[in-house]
Amino acid sequence: MENLFTRRSNASDIFHAIRKAPGISQREIVLQTGFDKSTVSSIIGAFHDADLVEEVERPAQNRRGRPSKGLRVSQASGILVGVRIEADEVRFVGSALDGKPRFRRACRFDGSVDDMQRIFVREIDAIASDPAAGSPLLAVGVSVPGLLRADGVLVHLPVLGWRDVALLDRLASAVKAPVFVGNDGKAGAMAERMFGAGxxxxxxxxxxxxxxxxxxxxxxxxxxxxxxxxxxxxxxxxxxxxxxxxxxxxxxxxxxxxxxxxxxxxxxxxxxxxxxxxxxxxxxxxxxxxxxxxxxxxxxxxxxxxxxxxxxxxxxxxxxxxxxxxxxxxxxxxxxxxxxxxxxxxxxxxxxxxxxxELSAQSPFLGGVALALDGVTGRTATNETARMAGEADNEEA
Amino acid sequence: MENLFTRRSNASDIFHAIRKAPGISQREIVLQTGFDKSTVSSIIGAFHDADLVEEVERPAQNRRGRPSKGLRVSQASGILVGVRIEADEVRFVGSALDGKPRFRRACRFDGSVDDMQRIFVREIDAIASDPAAGSPLLAVGVSVPGLLRADGVLVHLPVLGWRDVALLDRLASAVKAPVFVGNDGKAGAMAERMFGAGxxxxxxxxxxxxxxxxxxxxxxxxxxxxxxxxxxxxxxxxxxxxxxxxxxxxxxxxxxxxxxxxxxxxxxxxxxxxxxxxxxxxxxxxxxxxxxxxxxxxxxxxxxxxxxxxxxxxxxxxxxxxxxxxxxxxxxxxxxxxxxxxxxxxxxxxxxxxxxxELSAQSPFLGGVALALDGVTGRTATNETARMAGEADNEEA
The missing domain is CATH 3.30.420.40 (ATPase, nucleotide binding domain)
Structure with a gap:
């Protein structure tokens, strides 16, 4: 009865179990999540292949025991970028897989979809090619204060007066990184579930x-x-x-x-x-x-x-x-x-x-990071193809 | 990852697939529900043992084929009773497993919990011992227009001014049939999902x-x-x-x-x-x-x-x-x-x-029947012990 949706959701649970308890063993993950051993093992295998998690030595549990292997989130495996479209600014937050912000940028724009896209491409390309930002760029999550359909079409964004914008298509085809988009309420709730009160x-x-x-x-x-x-x-x-x-x-x-x-x-x-x-x-x-x-x-x-x-x-x-x-x-x-x-x-x-x-005061723009992280873990576990420029180019070639 | 809750829900889906398409094969159920073959087979086995479903000959699919076996809801396997507590009446509906009402009764009461319980016991005992009602009595579902907690405690029933009544305990301990209780909104939605627009x-x-x-x-x-x-x-x-x-x-x-x-x-x-x-x-x-x-x-x-x-x-x-x-x-x-x-x-x-x-006009009190049917299919699939007088007596003996 396992389907793609369930597997995405299980992958997210397993990833965050590892993130919250560095050094956790596979056996402990099985006990904690209640998932099958085979499910946990297969998803962790995919995480390993994608370099999202790494092994770490655990101290021996008792005097006679030997040190064993535990899991933690990879410490140097790349960055996630959260983007938030607001009335007069596009904000960018860079974060490692642990969700802790590493850098922030805010760029004013003229309120048009074209200008937003221009700034998005400029900043994401700059981040992707800047070794100091932390590379590789794993994924970009974009949160918007408006009605966003599951197919990535922005139905209505009141503060900017936008209607029926093919947001995912426009952004994902313009940069060489997987792009995930979401409504800001859902992205905020996802961030709270991963890093905050939830x-x-x-x-x-x-x-x-x-x-x-x-x-x-x-x-x-x-x-x-x-x-x-x-x-x-x-x-x-x-x-x-x-x-x-x-x-x-x-x-x-x-x-x-x-x-x-x-x-x-x-x-x-x-x-x-x-x-x-x-x-x-x-x-x-x-x-x-x-x-x-x-x-x-x-x-x-x-x-x-x-x-x-x-x-x-x-x-x-x-x-x-x-x-x-x-x-x-x-x-x-x-x-x-x-x-x-x-x-x-x-x-x-x-x-x-x-x-x-508390997240609202400390890290107000983590919604995009949460979308990116959810996208990466889900995609890794299911081998889904994210929509990004590089892949589209290959198909066309 | 299958747990009791999932199995209950799968059992309900499988039962209603059989109910809606008499003669359906096990293979067709697997295709339709998307569940594992082993899950479907084990739940159907439990239904067979409890006499909820029976085999029926299917006509040959083509000229060279032989007749095969399909499944349908048992035609003479007992009745479900739906009960609805209202401001001045307790209503009873008897139905076979197909959800079609067979008889109805309404009894006025004085608005007290004790009088409601007295009438409930009298009527359920009468139905259980009346061969014309259709026997055996498989289960009783009671729907109430009030706040009913998952543990069967009625927190508040505004039209009768009842508060904190241990409804499930009182009713289930008084009759020799499995009793299931539910809020009338949830029971109504369940009936619509089984028999109506849902x-x-x-x-x-x-x-x-x-x-x-x-x-x-x-x-x-x-x-x-x-x-x-x-x-x-x-x-x-x-x-x-x-x-x-x-x-x-x-x-x-x-x-x-x-x-x-x-x-x-x-x-x-x-x-x-x-x-x-x-x-x-x-x-x-x-x-x-x-x-x-x-x-x-x-x-x-x-x-x-x-x-x-x-x-x-x-x-x-x-x-x-x-x-x-x-x-x-x-x-x-x-x-x-x-x-x-x-x-x-x-x-x-x-x-x-x-x-x-449309169910509201034709069969307005099916909510209790839906609760009873959901209870019976779920209980059969999970071997859960329902709370009923007979079992409690045995434990005390």
Whole structure:
């Protein structure tokens, strides 16, 4: 009954078991994951061939024992690049297989698809040919704050007004490295599952705010994709009937009350002085500005309303709040908890731990790295052909 | 990697493959389900031993061929009983393994747990000892309109004011048949997956209205349970901030606008003449009563708002509307579709088929039968011990 999908998912579990416990033995991996010995052995073989893992000496377990071999993630096997497309910048993060950032770059662009692609190709080519960046370049993961279909077509990216862009085709055909693309909510949840609050396993709901509000559901250990890969648009749950207009085209969405532009706009209307971005907003909150505190209080209430709906729908172990929601914790947590007490069923509220992402503050752009790493482990285990320029060229030749 | 959970789920798929295509061969089942030959053969063996399936002659496939053996659901192997606990009645439906209802009974009760249990025991004992009902009694499935935890504890049943009732323990220890209990939304979705609009497979979201509003999510082929088995409380998505009080204790829930009591109450306030139940309400709508039509128009809008949120969360292939929602289709469909056009993302709306349950009108109480059948096939395949009086007695003896 093992299919490609299961094998990809098992590969990811096995890789992260090794990443989290350097020196782990194959036998321990079998016990920990519950997978067949043959499955574990075959996937680790593929990882070895691709140089993703390496052997390491384990100290003897007891006095009479001999040192044995364990596994760890390869220390010098190349880099992953995470890319994030934002309203006016394209950001790049380089990381080794352990997920720890090694370098960061941000490049402004003019908001067009062509300019984004030009910058993407320039930077990825530069990274790939720079020995100091760490080589080889294993994979590139690109996260976008918009509706991205499973076939790699960007259906709608509100902050840039893009519609129906063949994103994967355009990027993957332009560079000589495997490219993986994903919605930023799903990529963020994947990063939390690999490196953050979700790493101990278990289902959770991820909700974050930035230029918009997004999220993802990790159900039965996997990011739930839905029919076309579009599931998880938690920022577009309807909160207020006939409410504020939203960048998605509808009205009354959570995002229209909780995104960075929505909060800044509301503070501007109240005070006559619109903060230019979330950093300014936060500085004002720290200084005790009354309009800012009023708006954040109300945002916490709206957030609690949305989270109570999510609890009643999913009965999750954890709701994880990331991005600006995590940074605004000092001001939104109390009103959110009051709304939850009023609106969530007590049996649901009792179960669900509400957590604020620490990854959001420390490593805010790891989503792309998570996409790249998930792509590499999955591809290695299944011998899938990723879409990249080199391979396409060969086929055409 | 096969575990008990997977085996239960595979058993269900195999049983229904046989049920839907009488005469199917083992080879065809392997091809259709994609499961291992050994898995299919072992589960069918268990079904044979339990007399759930039987062999049947298949006509020769071609002129030179000989007749071969196929499988079908046993024609005389016993009955399943579905039970539904409602505000003032306990309803019983008897069915053979094919899911077709054979008899129905409804017994009024005084609303106490003790009286419900007394009636349950009396009726189940009567059915079990009545050869005309069809014997043996294979299993009993009990569906309840409330929060039921995976351990069989009824956390809250709003229409009856019950809290923390050890429902499974009480019922299973009182009769000599395996008893399975479930929330009515999940049971209804299971029935739709076995016998109704969900039978061709694929994920769907089920939403229904009756004394309350409930639902379930069928994700990756399974009813999603959440951490404690409480997931799927789609009637308690928040629709209106600071809105109407709901029987769950919160305010602004979908159920407070769309349940039978909510609709009747609102018509009563408008017209001064509260319809006593949904049948009366429907008769008035058919007669063109303006207050009733106004309330149903507004209910359709509220429903569309909730469905747009569900589409944006799940990107489902299908949203299936059951119970009163199905019966009210002539009046709520148009306003619902207008709300969806306004509120759902076009890419989501394009994917999701909105369907009205036919099972709701024809066989409204099959949820309990679905629970019983799921319990029997799962238990047979895994050799699990169901909880029933006979076995408990033996252990004590």
């Amino acid at each position: 790493k101990d396993g278990g289902d959770f709901i991820y909700l974050f705010s930035g230029s918009g509000v997004g999220g993802a559901m990790v159900l039965d250990g996997q990011v739930y994709a839905g029919a076309d890969g579009l599931a998880g648009e938690l920022g577009h749950i309807k909160i207020v009937p006939q409410g504020r207009f939203c960048s998605c085209g509808a009205s009354g969405c959570l995002s229209a009350y909780l995104s960075e532009p929505a909060l800044c706009e509301e503070i501007g209307r109240l005070s006559g002085d619109r903060p230019e971005d979330f950093a300014t907003l936060r500085a004002r909150a720290e200084a005790g500005d009354p309009s800012t505190l009023t708006v954040l209080e109300s945002a916490g209430d709206v957030l609690g309303t949305a989270v109570s709906s999510l609890m009643n729908i999913f009965n999750p172990n954890m709701v994880l709040l990331g991005g600006d929601l995590s940074l605004a914790r000092p001001w939104i947590e109390a009103p959110m908890m009051r709304a939850l007490q009023r609106l969530a069923h007590p049996a649901m509220a009792e179960r669900t731990g509400i957590r604020f992402s | 039978k061709d497979g694929g994920d769907f979201i089920y939403l229904f209205s009756g004394s309350g509003v409930g639902g379930a999510m069928v994700l990756d082929g399974q009813v999603y349970a959440g951490a404690d088995g409480l997931a799927g409380e789609l009637g308690h998505i928040k629709i209106v901030p600071q809105g109407r009080f709901c029987s769950c204790g919160a305010s602004g829930c979908l159920s407070a606008y769309l349940s039978e009591p909510a609709l009747c109450e609102e018509i009563g306030r408008l017209s001064g003449d509260r319809p006593e139940d949904f049948a009366t309400l429907r008769a008035r709508a058919e007669a063109g009563d303006p207050s009733t039509l106004t309330v149903l128009e507004s209910a359709g809008d509220v429903l569309g708002t909730a469905v747009s949120s569900l589409m944006n969360i799940f990107n489902p292939n299908m949203v299936l509307l059951g119970g009163d929602l199905s019966l009210a289709r002539p009046w709520i469909e148009a306003p619902m579709m207008r709300a969806l056009q306004r509120l759902a993302h076009p890419a989501m709306a394009e994917r999701t088929g909105i369907r009205f349950s």
